[in-house]
Structures are given as C-alpha cells and as structure tokens.
Amino acid sequence: MALDKTRLLEAYRVMKTIREFEERLHVEIATGAIPGFTHLYSGQEAVAAGVCMHLSDDDYIVSTHRGHGHCIAKGCDVIGMMKEIYGRADGLCKGKGGSMHIADFDKGMLGANAIVGGGPPIATGAAIATKLDGNGKVSASFGGDGSSNQGTVFEAMNLAVVLKLPTLFVYEDNGYGEHTGTSYAVGSDDIAGRCEGFGMTAKKVDGGDFFAVYEAAGELFDQLRAGDGPAALECTITRFYGHYEGDPQRYRAKDEVANFRESKDCLKNFRQRVTGEGLLDDSDLDAIDAEVAELIDRAVEEAKAAPAAPISELETDVYISY
Amino acid sequence: MALDKTRLLEAYRVMKTIREFEERLHVEIATGAIPGFTHLYSGQEAVAAGVCMHLSDDDYIVSTHRGHGHCIAKGCDVIGMMKEIYGRADGLCKGKGGSMHIADFDKGMLGANAIVGGGPPIATGAAIATKLDGNGKVSASFGGDGSSNQGTVFEAMNLAVVLKLPTLFVYEDNGYGEHTGTSYAVGSDDIAGRCEGFGMTAKKVDGGDFFAVYEAAGELFDQLRAGDGPAALECTITRFYGHYEGDPQRYRAKDEVANFRESKDCLKNFRQRVTGEGLLDDSDLDAIDAEVAELIDRAVEEAKAAPAAPISELETDVYISY
Amino acid sequence: MPVKSMRDALNETLHAEMARDEKIIILGEDVAGGAGGTGVEEAAGGIFGVSAGLYTKFGKERVIDTPISESAIIGAAAGAALAGYRPIAELMFADFIGVSMDQLYNQIAKFRYMFGGKTRCPVVVRMPTGAGMNMGAQHSQTIYPIVTSVPGLKVVIPSNPADAKGLMTTALRDDDPVVFFEHKALYPRKGEVPDGEYMIPFGEAALVREGEDATVVAIARMVTFAEKALDGLEANGITCDLIDPRTTSPLDLDTILESLEGTGRLVIVDESPPRCSIASDIAGMVASEGFDLLKAPIQMVTAPHTPVPFAKDLERAYVPSPDDISAAIRKVVAY
Amino acid sequence: MPVKSMRDALNETLHAEMARDEKIIILGEDVAGGAGGTGVEEAAGGIFGVSAGLYTKFGKERVIDTPISESAIIGAAAGAALAGYRPIAELMFADFIGVSMDQLYNQIAKFRYMFGGKTRCPVVVRMPTGAGMNMGAQHSQTIYPIVTSVPGLKVVIPSNPADAKGLMTTALRDDDPVVFFEHKALYPRKGEVPDGEYMIPFGEAALVREGEDATVVAIARMVTFAEKALDGLEANGITCDLIDPRTTSPLDLDTILESLEGTGRLVIVDESPPRCSIASDIAGMVASEGFDLLKAPIQMVTAPHTPVPFAKDLERAYVPSPDDISAAIRKVVAY
Ligand SMILES: Cc1ncc(C[n+]2csc(CCOP(=O)(O)OP(=O)(O)O)c2C)c(N)n1
C-alpha cells in the first residue's frame, strides 16, 4: 500500500485544505460574519484523509457536527461548502443545512449530522445497499469518543456484525466530548476494545500520523471488501480549538493544545516524514500550500459576495410532492 | 455462601411458586379468560430465585415483559399478581397495568416493562439513589438475550461503569428474542464478553442450575456492595413455552423443549442435588409442592371471583395533582 | 371483487410490489423470523403475519431479520434509501417509536430539506398501532398525531383492506418518506379489494357515507365505529357525511370543508388522547379556515388524557365507542 | 425587585432548591463539565450556564456529568425518582428527545397509571428549546407539542425570568413528572424577579396585557414578539388581551375563554410547525368549548410545515414575527 508521489501530494493537499479551511473559519467566525454553531476539525485532518483516501465517489461516508474535514476529504466542493456555512443560496445545501448538515450525494457524502450518534445507523444502512449491489463498495461512519457512548451507535455496530456489512466505524478520540473527557465518559477507557467485544476487528492508531491511519484503514477496508464484515478504527488525536467556536475551554490545561500542536500536528509530521525519506521535496508541499491558500481565499471571498438563501425557498425541498 | 435448610426451602418454594403460577396461567389462558399478551417464565425460575435470594425489600429490581418470575422472587403478593393479570380492581396495579406492568414498590420491585431494554436505565438510576443513600443497597435489572442488543441497555451499562454504580445487569439468554435466535441477533455470540468490553466484571452460568446462579450472583453482589462498580451475569437457559401464549413456535425444532425439560429443568435438578447431598428430604419438597399448589389454586379462584377494575377509575392515577 | 382481510391485502401488496421493484427491501424484527433457531427458516412473517412469505420468495438479502434495535432498524432503512433502495422498516409496535424516534424525526424527515433538496429518502416505516387488544399502556398507542406533526413525513392510516392496498402501493412508489400505520384491530377486518394494480393518491379523503345533518371525520378503527353509530342514527332519521382522511399528512381539508358547506356541523373521532391530537388539529384548522360554515361547536370524540389501561372494561371505556360517537352527533345536531 | 436574566433566575432557583432539598440531584451532559479533562473541575455548568456553580456547591454526588447517552440520562433520572430522589435531567437541546423519547414517553409518563397509582416519579426534565440562533434543523425545535400530547407529563414553558423562577420552584416540588422547556433565545432576557421563595401554580395562565379587541395567546419567545406587535397596534388604537399559558399541560383554558367573552376574537401564536401544534390544540378546544364566544375565525400564527432552516434570513422568515402577529390581529379585528 505504499503511496506514490501523486497520492502523497493528494493526501497532503487534502489535509492542508482542511486545515486552511478551518483556520480561516476560526478567523472569520470571530468577526461575527458566520451564523450559528461551528465545530472546527483542525488537528484531526489525518483521520479524514487517511480514511477517505481509500474511498471513491461510489463509497459512502456519514459524518458529524465536526464534519468539514470529512466533507473535504470525500471530495465536496470547497467553495460550495464555504457558501453553505455562510448560508448562501448556492451553498452545497442551498443554505438550508449549514455547517452541521453538509452533504454531497454525488461524492458519496451522505451528510454531516448534528445528532451525536445519528450517523452510524445510516452508514450501516448504506452498507446494506452496497452489499446488495454487490459492487464491492463500502461505507464508513465518523464519530467522536463521545459518540461512542450513544445507544444508536452500539445498535448499529451490532447490526453490522449480524448482517456482516461492509462498513467501517471510525472513532476519533480527541480527548473530549464537549467539556467531558474521554477517560471519564468511556467507562472501559478503550473504545476499540469495546468494539471488539461486539465481534468485529478493531484497531487503534495515532490519529496524528497520516500513515498510521492510512495503513490501518486500508487493512480494514480490505477486510470489508473481502466480505468479512464490519470493523472499527479508533484514532487518538486532539482538536486544536474548542468544542465550538467561542468555547472558553476551561476543561483544558493551558498548555494542552500548544503541546499537541508541537508534537502531534499531522501536517508537520507528514512533511517531516516525506521530506526526510526523500519522497517529496519541501517545494512540492510549499506549492500546495500556496494553491490551497488561494483556494480558501477565493472560497471566503465568493461566499461573502454570494446572495443569501432567498426567503422564497423557505417552504421548498420539504417533500418531492405533497 | 452455603445455604442452610431454611434458605434452601425458601429457594425451592420461590422456584416452585413461579413454575406453578406459570403452568396454571398456561392452562387458564387457553380458556380465553385472561386478556392480552402473556409471556411465561417457566423454565427460567432458577435465575430469578438465584439472583433475588441475595436481595431484601430495600434493594431494587426492574423486570421485563416476561416478569412474573422476577416479581414472585422479589416477594410480590402472588394473589395480587394473579388478580392483576386478570385485570381486577384489587390487582397489584388495580388492573391498569396487566401482566407486563406488575410492580410492588414496598418490595423494591420497580416494575416489569413491556419495552425491551426499558428497564436497565431505570435500574441504573435506582443505583444512583442507593449509592447516594449510602446504605449498601443495590439494584438489578433483568433482561433477555434480545434486550442485550437494545441501545438503551448499552447506554445504561456504560453509565453504570462511569458512575461506578451498584447495579447488576442480568441477562437471561433463553436462546430467542421472540422468533429470532440469540446466535443470530447477538453479533458477538457472547453477551457476557460484550459486557466485559464495557469495563465491568461479567460471568456466564448455566441458568438451569440454581446453585450456579446463586453463587455467581452472590459474588457479583459482593463486588457491588464493596463499591467496585457494576457487573453483569449471563444465564444460559430455555423457556418451556412460546414467546407469548399462542406462539406456534415454528422456529423451534420439535423436540427442543422436550429435551430441555428433561435435562435442564431447574426444579428437577435442584431436587436431585439437595436430596442427593442429603440437604433436604423429598418429603420437605413435596410439602412445599402441596402448599404452592394450594396457593395457586386460591390465587386463580380469588382472581376469577374478584370484581373487574371499575370504569370509574379510568381517569384516576394519571397525576398526583393536575 | 374478492373479499380479503386487511392483513392479506397488505401482505399481497408487499408481495406484488417487491416482485415489481427489486429495490424494495424489508427489515425489522421477525419480518421473516426463525434466524438462528432450530426450526424452520421463515417462522413468523411478522408478528402479525403481514410480511408472511416474503422471505421464502425474495430471500434473506431483501427480507432482513434484525436484532431488537429499533434505532438501527430505522437508521439502516434511512441509509439504504439514501444509497438508492426503497426500504420498508417495520416497528413491531408503533409504541416503539420511543426508542427509535431520532432516526425518523431528526434524520429521515429532514434530509431533503437540510440537504437543500439534493436527495430523496423513500423509506416506508410500517407501524402496527392502536388499542383494543388488552396489550397495555406500552403496546396500544396511536402515535400518528406525533408523526403528523413532523414536517417531511407523510402519514397514512387506512381503515379497510382496499384502502390498505391502494395506499401501500402508493407508499411504496412514493419518493418521500411515509409512515404507514396499521391498526392492529383492523388486521382481520374483511372487505372487497380490487385486483391488480391499485393506487390511492395521498391527500384524498374517502367520503364513506353521505348525509345531511353533520360531518363526521374518523380515522382507522374509528371509521368502523362511526359506521356503527351512523347505522343506529339513520334509523332515527339522522344522516351524516362520514369522511375518512386516510392520510393525515397531507390532509385533505377541502373535502371536510366541502362537506361542512352542506352540514355545518362537525364531529371528529380520534382514538388518541385529546391534546395535540388529530382531532384538535382538524378542529383547529376548521375553526380557522371553515369558521363561517360552522353552525355548532365542533365535537371531538377522543380517548381520555390517560395512558391506555389494561383491564378489558377499562380499555373498552378508554377507546371511543359507537355510543360516544352517536352522542356527539346528536349533540351537534340538536344544537 | 432585582432585575435578572432568565438564565440567572433559573440558576439561582436551582441553587436555592438544591440547598433546600437534598433529594434533588441533577444529571446530564456537562451539567458540571470538565470531568476527565486537564483543566478545572467545573468547566461549564451546562452548555448555557444554567447549572453553573452547582457542582462546586453540591458536589459530584448530586451534580452528575454523564456520557452522551440521553436514554440513560432520562432513564436514570426515572429510576432515581422511583427510589426516592427528585432528579433534574437535562437534555442539552430539546431536539435530543429523539434519542431518549422512550424513557419519557413510555416510562416516566406512564408509571403512576400503569402501576395503579402506587408510585410517584418526580423527575424534572429540562430542555433548552426553540429557534432563532441559526443552529439548524436538529438544534432548534420546539418539541413541546409532542410532550403536551402525552398523558402523565406536565409541560412548562416560561416566557420571562420571574415566571421561570416561579415555575421552576413549583416543578421541583411537584410530585409528578414535569418537562420544563427553556427557550434558548430567552436566556439573556431580563426582567424583575421576586426575591425569596416564589411559586407559580401550574395551570394558571398569565394575563400579560389587557385589551378589548382580541385575545392573543402566545408561548415562550412568542410572548415577547406578541408584545412588540401589540406595542405597534396600540398606537393605532387596537388593544388586546395577551395571555401566556405558561404551562401547556395542564392548560388554563378558562382564562382564554374568559378573555374571549370580552373580545370574541382569537389569535394563537406558536413557534412550532402548524400540524398538531399547541396552536391547533387550543384552537380546537376553543372551537369546541368556546364556540359561542367566537366572532371571527381563529387565526393561528405558526412556523411553516418545514424543518428549521439554517441561513439567517430563512430562519427569521421561519419564526413567526411581530409583523405576522400584527397581521393576524388586524385580520380578526377587521372581520
Ligand atoms: C444526541 C446528542 N446529544 C448531545 C449533543 C450535543 N453535542 C454536540 S457535539 C457533542 C460532543 C460530541 O463529542 P464527540 O463525539 O467526542 O465529538 P467531538 O465534538 O469531540 O468531535 C455533544 C454532547 C448532540 N448534538 N446530540
């Protein structure tokens, strides 16, 4: 599963795009220009990238309230996403969804979800579909450490095992569910172990290491594609910002994030490794940095300039016919 | 934890009372005299008895749709129960509850429950109360193999571990949830193992063996009382009748129950062991048999003769004040 | 036309539609029954027999027994729908919406809107519903008022075998999510059922009887009770329009208003407790949009504001009776 | 009287009542916040700060942070109540009833009845509710119509800080289960709040304003919008009774009917979508019990039959506005 140069660049581009998207939102939100509740994915990019690099548009994912990273990694249009977050008429969901409800069905992105634990049953159902289609496609749900305690998620895992469905349960343990620590809320203190108890293969990796995620996910997807039933992947990671933008983060030691940014930044780690091993040059990555910065600039500009979702559309899109 | 003669007789009386109660219902229901849906506990008596022998009126249990056995083992008035099942005015719940909703708060019996998985969160909450009371009391929830797949149950187990609550999750694996086999519906094929994954001690015993259940439950309750958090007990057992009375049981091989009745009947096994070991005489047990038969005769007679729940009470007992 | 029970009409419709469209799958507890047992493979066909024979006919890939995990059942149906299928999810009893509501309420109902109209989620959730079988407080509820309140869902409640067939066929071809309530006490109800393909559009009420003195709106089993009430009253010269909305979302308010143009008097019968019920819902709309037509106070005949009791007499008293309906009709007529 | 925000009024009430009655405990996600973290122990005090300081004051035995497991939260509250406590369970957002409804709907609400009156279950479930903060379709719903439909539950929805205090105090001393809705947009709303013990009985509406031309019934945030509408209309010589039911179960229908005796015209404002809403519920009851008083069609001002949209303008258009309310009042007055 060694990645060639093109794929490595792709991985970096995905992670960098997510990072830049979120860092820019962090700034824009502070200005008050963006409505609602926004949860940034900064710091967790390697998970979305490492998992989604194995998927095509015909594979499905379901995401969470912290979903921008998953959307970008699955190929959603970045400008359409930004517009959606600004509530614009031509946002990916016409401004009706917002940050927590971005979907793109052409890309197999079945939706972010603002209900913690809402997604895994849906991804499980999508795997019923791919299994019936018999086309070797798979699904994956993303969820946090906090989501791993939700009853709907346990049910989905059991159902997936019972029906031997090709679906991957990805748990991003970023240490907290809102203000509550994983070590408190997950009784077993071991999400992967608990998943194993459900009768599926489970792996635990450093979510700050793209290569670790990519390799583990690859092995698990191989198992899924071989028809051997579902699997779980726990990725230990941190989020660089608060639970939502505006979170005072009193539950965190002052230097917690700083330390993580130092030692666990997936972008730094990736760059170090690929340049260290001579797989890519700094200049390759710098070029991507520049392109991504330009893309995000454009996304924010276009989003700001785009027309607001029109009130005439308030009552459309509820039903196909009624 | 060796049981003296009095306690052995008590255990036998409980199991025999349950058996007789259910066998008589089996007959009475066939006459059409009893309204609704009834789920008999015949065959599983050792579980209720083995667990509840460790509990006093101040300990709490929560039960299921198949709850008669748990009620009797926890000390509910047998005549009041029978009247409830007949829908009588002086039934334990005034005829408003019925077979699936028997409760007796003076006995620490917090209610049968017709929602599969409804009980464990409630027993978990009762354990919050006993823990706060600091009186060494505990709670237990009963549930079937089928219930072990319900999200509410998983949530309750995790919460109990997180809060280190003195509550026991008893799973009676009688091979089926309605018409569906445990081996199909429990993906891991191992309820106790799955519970362990939640971070609690779990044991698995032969539910047809009173002594095995009694000993395992005793050890687990000791752990609970020592403040070491919750535990789970899986009891492998069979039910002698259908899921509900009237169930044609097409999912079962013709001789399945007959074989179990032969080899796994807890009453037979108990008698064999206690008489074999010289702990009790056959005559002791025969005397109980006679007393129990008489009690159940009386219960059915009184229930039949009792006045129906009066229509004047239709709208009472909804609120304390409104 | 052949006479069939509502159960058989539904069962045959499921067979016909699954044969027609291979994207239809069905999942739920014991929709086949028997998996992992020592007996026959298809042991149940649904606890009420509505899905009987589907497993044998269409196989375990399309007729899927599930663990007792209602959130996963409805959620999986949602996911399969987003991925191109037309799943039928069965809640064994409507009451179990308690443990599965999120997937219906926050997910299926909202996908199309939240995602800006870019997807469809053609799930049919079947829910046996209603009181009358002494099943107690947690197995006897109506639930449809709650579901009707949810934008994004369509709500169907047939009162007879022919409607059950016509509405189920429509449901299984509809591109929106549909919640299909089947009153347990009506499963054995017999009636003539058209052969062949038969569809009834949503949002078209049935005018079950015509009359002059009042308009009676009734749902599901209450239609049969209203008919009994009317049989009695007609002997006394009182005749009514009897309207069965058949779907509560969309609701055919027009047919009710048209009838009121003739009668001016409205009785609404709903087996639900009164608050935020279909009865008060329709009454409210009529008080707003048909006020000028009304010649008398609207009468609502509902269950009381209590859980469903177990004992026979209590439950009989709980459910609105033909006598209750007659009394309400007499009251509006005498006004 | 001191002026306080609704958030502070609620917070102080929780403090006072927990100090008074040691059987009161509170549980939910982040009701303290900080467990298992590297920072301070009480980091949140509830996502909206309503439970701030309770953990520090009453300790972790009585102020219990939970995993994200809403069924277990409400179920555990139920169990603790049956075992003698008075738990307050918090759903971080009312919308999360989707994943926890069974414990409220099939359990807590029904215990007393199913068990023949032999127990009580004094749980208070707190639910931040409502639209207006661009939180999208799954974080903005009203939910109270659904809860009001359930026999066995009491439903409280304050519109101002004083009522919040008086009703919360009553809730915490009530022996029945109470669902207490707190409109998120009202948390910062300020108003005078009586010092000391202050209780408001359930089932007593507040007559917020008196007038002659119409009766306006409004709930929660809609009360403030109705006041704005009335401010404008009064300048034009139109005056109304403005009634805030404060509790929808029990509902004080009498006060509404009494007002209608004077005005004959009714406008009901509810932030919920229209079907089976509190608006149609009250309209239906009035059409039944107050028909003779009505001089004009009842006007219901509600959200549309859609999920709550995200974008600012869309959400503003979704929520009934003071202008919508004025228009409805003008309409009934002009009739
Ligand atoms: C059912 C439900 N409960 C609670 C919430 C509120 N909430 C939103 S995100 C969140 C924390 C989720 O934690 P985790 O799963 O670890 O994801 P993270 O935010 O860390 O990415 C909570 C409690 C919700 N949205 N849905």
Ligand SMILES: Cc1ncc(C[n+]2csc(CCOP(=O)(O)OP(=O)(O)O)c2C)c(N)n1
């Ligand atoms: C939430 C819910 N889902 C489904 C049912 C219908 N139902 C009643 S009992 C039962 C099977 C329960 O199986 P198990 O837990 O093994 O208990 P057993 O009947 O074997 O004692 C089912 C599916 C229910 N009552 N509640």
Ligand SMILES: [Mg+2]
């Ligand atoms: Mg987290």
Ligand SMILES: [Mg+2]
């Ligand atoms: Mg079982």
